[in-house]
Amino acid sequence: MNAPAARKRSELAILELRALYEQYGYREFRMSRFEEYDFYAEYRSFLQAENILTFHDPSGKLLALKPDITLSIVRSVKEGASLPQRLCYSETVYRAAGDARSFREIPQVGLEYIGEIGLYAMCEVLSLALDSLAALSPDFIMDVSHVGLAGGLLAETGLTASEQAKLSACIRAKNAHELAALCAANGVHAALAEKLAQLSGLYGPSHAMLPAVRALDVNEVTHAAIEELSALCSALSHAGCGSVNLDFSLLSDLSYYNGVIFQGFLPKLPACVLSGGRYDSLLQRMHKPGGAIGFAVNVGLLDALGTPPEAYDADVLLLYGTDPEAPEALRRARELAGAGKRVSVHKAEGGAVRARETLRIGAEKSR
């Protein structure tokens, strides 16, 4: 078969990523039905989407166009199912656009590892995230963070949740100057304020950053987070998975993630193309055993990069002149298709079809 070169980047990515996940034993999950709105409302704190598109089914039940896949995947894991479950998907989710005045269809490909989450599970999912990025672009960056670091440091401040949220916003914006001012205004100890500022500014390859991260250890929570990150990074490097950057300004504003979190970026795309993390708390909320870690790739973003340069709509542009030539055109088209070529048959000139080769019924000539 010739490469289906005329496909959009997003379509190619979907095929490639699914093949990658299947290599590691991830089974496909298909969302064949609509969930009830109440389901999403109940787990609203686990949803990244604030607005949900709803509609009534013929019986009057309020249903929703899926804003998220992970919730449905976790719910689909039956009690007593053998764990771990490795599931992957390629689905369209519906979320409010950036201006929140309209909705967008977002094609997503992702995977979830559900079960006991140990070092291997984390490494496998992170390495697949790295492989996913490598499949999309030769040049990419993956940032890794751990909620335990900012969480542990913020807990030490003893401030209320809303005051901590203000500090979190500064960390997320790498805004060290306002972070320092807020800490001073709220009576946070200077040494702790300094650690928070360092945390927000820290950025770089994991091996170079880990010593600085170790200096931010203040309690059991930060200690466990640092140990986990360090084990994770050395395992990834041992397996030759490529390098990750540490960035603790990557914070989860949801109650969703409870361990390692990560995001992937490609040049020329101003938003993250891959995001994921560990979310055991969702399983606890659903009264299911074990934990989970996974990620989603927003493949729709890739089309902003334009179609691949060597794009052809067809391998062969087959032209015929008059209707009496039509039977022969069909015979040749079937012959070419049977030989694995992509054929586009047109009367006369064929317009804007980009083909590797042009054939003309009657006087066959190629260009």
Add this chain to the structure above:
Amino acid sequence: MQDWISVALPKGRLGEKAYDLFERIGFGCPAIREDSRKLIFENAEARVRYFWAKPSDVAIYVERGAADVGIAGKDILLEYAPEVYELSDLRMGKCRMMVAGCPGALREAGRALRVATKFPHIASAYFAAQSRDIDIIQLNGSIEIAPLLGLSDVIVDIVETGTTLRENGLVPLEEVVPISARFVANKVSYKFKNARVREMQERLGALTALK
């Protein structure tokens, strides 16, 4: 070879002062000083590119990655909450976001306080924190005229010297937040062009710390 860095500057006095800083830290672009109709100015040697944007648009250019870094007022960052890194406070373009109006205009009148402003988000958040019921009237300029014509009870606007307020018989009533210019960076540019963005951040920081 070093990456190019695109810098969005706010049109006007603040942008010109900000450009002076960039020049002093070694990212000059002499073409920008020449009076021309060009929109984009490049210095191939320093691999830096500047363009002027409406002050309220700088954050959008940076958020969307059309500029890697930029200079934006804190007022714009608070109002639009763009997804950018706010890397340093340049401690210039200082002013205050104020509630202003006729003396006594903030007294409870048993109805929603009518607030005219260019900054509906900042104004709503400020009064919501006081649990005060307000009616936002969004205007795009000449805010001071609103209370004079009875369109609003108060205004929420930027006050530099207070001269315009005084000349119109208005007084500053409460300070909402102090404002100054900030050095902001696109989150993805920060990652892919980390060394260059940080170099700028550190040099700007060293320069503004002297003030």
